[in-house]
Amino acid sequence: MSKTLIGIGLNYRYFMLLFQYIIKKGIGDVRLKKNKYLDLLSKQFSSPEEIITEIINLKSIQNLPKGTEHFVSDLHGEYDAFQHILRSGSGNVKEKIKDCFGRTLSKGQKNELATLIYYPERRLALIKEEITDDWYSNTIQQLITLVKFSATKYTRSKLRKTLPKRFAYLIEELLYQTDQQGDKKAYYHEIVSEIIALKQADRLIIDLCYTIQQLVVDHLHVVGDIYDRGPAPDKIIERLMTYHSVDIQWGNHDIIWMGAAAGSPLCMLNTIRISARYNNLNIIEDTYGINLRPLLTYAEKYYEDNPAFRPKNISEGEAEEEVLETTKIHQAAAILQFKMEEQLVRRRPEFKMTHRLLLSATDYEALTVAIDGVSYPLTDTCFKTVDPSQPERLTGEEEDVIQRIMQNFIHSEKLKRHTDYLINNGTMYLVYNDNLLIHGCLPLNSDGSFKTLTIQSQTYAGKTLLDKFENALRTAYEQPHVADDLATDLIWYLWSGECSSLFGKTKMTTFERYFIKDKSTHQEYKNAYYHLREDEQICRKILKEFGLSSEQSHIINGHTPVKEIKGENPIKANGRMLVIDGGFSKPYQKTTGLAGYTLLYNSYGMQLVAHKAFSSVEQAVRDHQDIVSVKRIVDRPLERKKVKDTTIGRGLQKEIDELETLLTYLQQQG
Numbered sequence: 001m002s003k004t005l006i007g008i009g010l011n012y013r014y015f016m017l018l019f020q021y022i023i024k025k026g027i028g029d030v031r032l033k034k035n036k037y038l039d040l041l042s043k044q045f046s047s048p049e050e051i052i053t054e055i056i057n058l059k060s061i062q063n064l065p066k067g068t069e070h071f072v073s074d075l076h077g078e079y080d081a082f083q084h085i086l087r088s089g090s091g092n093v094k095e096k097i098k099d100c101f102g103r104t105l106s107k108g109q110k111n112e113l114a115t116l117i118y119y120p121e122r123r124l125a126l127i128k129e130e131i132t133d134d135w136y137s138n139t140i141q142q143l144i145t146l147v148k149f150s151a152t153k154y155t156r157s158k159l160r161k162t163l164p165k166r167f168a169y170l171i172e173e174l175l176y177q178t179d180q181q182g183d184k185k186a187y188y189h190e191i192v193s194e195i196i197a198l199k200q201a202d203r204l205i206i207d208l209c210y211t212i213q214q215l216v217v218d219h220l221h222v223v224g225d226i227y228d229r230g231p232a233p234d235k236i237i238e239r240l241m242t243y244h245s246v247d248i249q250w251g252n253h254d255i256i257w258m259g260a261a262a263g264s265p266l267c268m269l270n271t272i273r274i275s276a277r278y279n280n281l282n283i284i285e286d287t288y289g290i291n292l293r294p295l296l297t298y299a300e301k302y303y304e305d306n307p308a309f310r311p312k313n314i315s316e317g318e319a320e321e322e323v324l325e326t327t328k329i330h331q332a333a334a335i336l337q338f339k340m341e342e343q344l345v346r347r348r349p350e351f352k353m354t355h356r357l358l359l360s361a362t363d364y365e366a367l368t369v370a371i372d373g374v375s376y377p378l379t380d381t382c383f384k385t386v387d388p389s390q391p392e393r394l395t396g397e398e399e400d401v402i403q404r405i406m407q408n409f410i411h412s413e414k415l416k417r418h419t420d421y422l423i424n425n426g427t428m429y430l431v432y433n434d435n436l437l438i439h440g441c442l443p444l445n446s447d448g449s450f451k452t453l454t455i456q457s458q459t460y461a462g463k464t465l466l467d468k469f470e471n472a473l474r475t476a477y478e479q480p481h482v483a484d485d486l487a488t489d490l491i492w493y494l495w496s497g498e499c500s501s502l503f504g505k506t507k508m509t510t511f512e513r514y515f516i517k518d519k520s521t522h523q524e525y526k527n528a529y530y531h532l533r534e535d536e537q538i539c540r541k542i543l544k545e546f547g548l549s550s551e552q553s554h555i556i557n558g559h560t561p562v563k564e565i566k567g568e569n570p571i572k573a574n575g576r577m578l579v580i581d582g583g584f585s586k587p588y589q590k591t592t593g594l595a596g597y598t599l600l601y602n603s604y605g606m607q608l609v610a611h612k613a614f615s616s617v618e619q620a621v622r623d624h625q626d627i628v629s630v631k632r633i634v635d636r637p638l639e640r641k642k643v644k645d646t647t648i649g650r651g652l653q654k655e656i657d658e659l660e661t662l663l664t665y666l667q668q669q670g
């Protein structure tokens with residue numbers, strides 16, 4: 001212990017204190033300050049033994065196997081599939097059942113047990129009539145065995161914190177049964193029988209099942225795109241809010257909702273446009289309680305039916321009147337978006353987005369638009385409110401409508417709660433356990449150098465660019481009543497700018513896809529990153545930019561659906577690059593041939609899990625249907641990873657060093 005003398009194990013807080021002190025007072029007073037800090041720290045302990053106990057505790061945690069990380073991305077509102085993935089730990093629950101029970105349970109019994117663990121309430125309700133006391137007793141014993149098995153990686157104290165409060169004492173008694181054959185057998189038997197007799201078995205089983213779900217995954221990463229296209233992004237957020245340990249890397253479809261809550265009318269119009277397109281306006285109106293009536297009244301006045309704007313996913317029996325309303329709102333939101341986008345492009349020349357000035361490039365008599373010198377005919381147009389001499393100008397009525405719905409967005413308590421959650425638990429990128437997590441890309445030039453963006457005479461590229469974007473988003477979010485400052489405009493750039501790390505394509509061809517039949521104009525060319533990321537050296541260079549040089553570092557991306565159907569491999573660059581967007585989004589499953597990838601990273605290495613489409617909770621509960629199809633090993637390090645090899649472990653080591661310094665200090669004080 002005495003090896004770690006003063007100076008070696010100074011932790012970050014301590015180091016910063018010292019540093020500030022040196023600047024202020026000069027080196028002479030440093031020792032005094034350090035002593036003051038140690039005096040303060042020592043107040044947290046009542047005796048040196050307590051410090052020693054804590055050091056031993058932390059050191060033993062360091063040697064436990066690393067906890068399992070679970071990575072998901074591009075959930076796009078598909079709550080049902082997402083919750084199944086969480087409940088099953090992407091197949092991890094089944095894996096534990098297999099390892100724990102081996103051949104003592106048949107395949108059918110293992111599946112039964114797995115379904116019970118995923119959906120305890122529903123499964124119990126379904127088999128209610130068949131349940132006997134013996135079944136209860138057996139099942140409780142199996143679940144206790146599995147809790148124990150799944151908790152071997154954790155300290156007793158961590159397990160205790162995981163246990164549900166209502167039966168904590170009884171579960172602990174059952175978990176730590178030591179004397180199965182002897183006197184205590186009757187005691188344990190009595191506990192279980194009493195629980196059954198008192199009609200508490202269902203509740204205990206439910207608690208044990210959720211404990212197992214929690215134990216099999218230690219930490220969840222959501223690599224962006226919770227919102228848009230699917231029906232229930234709000235439910236995903238609510239679930240994440242109660243999840244035991246999670247971080248988020250923002251996706252382009254998340255930042256537009258954050259932008260809307262941050263008072264950006266453009267982001268708001270875009271969320272309305274996409275929601276109308278996917279027939280999900282109820283998320284805005286019912287879920288978030290945002291009144292869109294002023295927009296509907298306006299849209300009814302100026303828009304008719306239009307095949308290019310009829311929503312996707314019209315359900316059987318849906319009233320035509322409603323479909324028509326959505327079609328009109330869809331057009332209104334799109335045209336208002338195009339107008340405001342032109343205003344933004346003009347006030348931000350440094351964004352280099354003049355190719356989006358398509359309302360200005362339109363000939364309103366001939367109904368054509370000029371793109372790169374070629375004239376294309378326009379179809380399904382709806383330009384009634386566009387003044388050809390000033391196409392970007394909003395009418396007074398339009399300004400008023402936008403103002404009113406913007407206020408409704410800003411004042412939605414629920415939307416604010418959800419976007420606050422994203423702001424507080426999310427970042428533009430994350431370095432965690434030697435991996436770099438980012439939804440989209442690091443914009444690159446074709447020679448592999450970092451692509452630069454110049455804003456207000458400052459040039460940004462690589463990590464500094466991503467930091468700049470993150471700062472802008474946070475600044476804009478702080479000021480929802482400022483609508484057209486640089487920070488707010490940068491959110492729009494993040495949505496569709498060429499050098500955006502969340503978009504990473506030359507241009508977003510929304511206008512073209514509504515109004516031009518020629519599909520060649522719909523093309524969005526991807527940034528060089530998307531093919532250069534196949535190259536190991538490029539990946540290493542990017543990792544280095546973020547301070548990662550470990551042989552086991554990876555970049556983990558979402559955003560671009562991996563087209564397995566066309567033979568695309570999600571594991572790229574000799575394993576350095578993993579792309580986990582397999583398309584949870586139902587509308588995209590035709591192009592991917594799959595229903596998503598997830599990634600598991602436990603102490604033995606990384607596994608990529610491919611998922612089949614999820615049909616329904618009912619079917620999962622009734623037929624034990626699961627959605628894991630194939631698992632692929634990405635990495636299997638020679639040595640099993642321990643907590644000390646992780647980001648958390650590095651933090652613990654600093655604490656250990658600090659406590660050892662404290663101990664030496666106290667010993668010197670006598």
Ligand SMILES: O=P(O)(O)OC[C@H]1O[C@](O)(COP(=O)(O)O)[C@@H](O)[C@@H]1O
Nearest residue numbers: 225252253505508509510524559560
């Ligand atoms: O098919 P949709 O929903 O109209 O959206 C297409 C648009 O979505 C984008 O693909 C961005 O969304 P993703 O992040 O899901 O790829 C744009 O590049 C494209 O213009």
Ligand SMILES: [Mn+2]
Nearest residue numbers: 225251252559
């Ligand atoms: Mn995306």
